[in-house]
Amino acid sequence: DAGVIQSPRHEVTEMGQEVTLRCKPISGHNSLFWYRQTMMRGLELLIYFNNNVPIDDSGMPEDRFSAKMPNASFSTLKIQPSEPRDSAVYFCASTMTIDNEQFFGPGTRLTVL
């Protein structure tokens, strides 16, 4: 298996622009998670899906953030409009069942100028 796939690996954009991050979970995994990692706050859970349904989005910082999972093999995290404080590494992770071992993608490093 190729593992969790994320794209793009790096994104540099200007404040106010829309940013879309993409994730393909491991085939057969039923739960998908979006995390954000910064030096100050460490790793934070933003939102997670179980069987394509968003379960808990309480970690999403603002209404500017939204996430979708239209099918079992694809999810997006969108920021609109982006701000410099959104600069971070965004990770996607998946797991076979919600309480099992999580497998992480390589992350997307987002820089908002």
Place this chain on the structure above:
Amino acid sequence: KQEVTQIPAALSVPEGENLVLNCSFTDSAIYNLQWFRQDPGKGLTSLLLIQSSQREQTSGRLNASLDKSSGRSTLYIAASQPGDSATYLCAVHLSNSNSGYALNFGKGTSLLVTP
């Protein structure tokens, strides 16, 4: 909210030494605990998963222990090698259903193993 603390924040040891990384958590009602490794600029690699009913897990030179009652876990690395240099993260999964799913991470221990 579950607080997860990792001590030390950074550690430097000569090659060949055995070492222990510590993780503590404030809420003992956990479902499981997972140790990860993160190399610079990379994602997280799962090392070991310990269920709440277990006391330890072993994989190669790694051994992780769990003491729920005291809110502690340790990651023991035997015969350290320069390739072990990375940041090690501890993550706790709460079992409180009122919290929904919550995987809380510590801020990690940055390990440097010198040749």
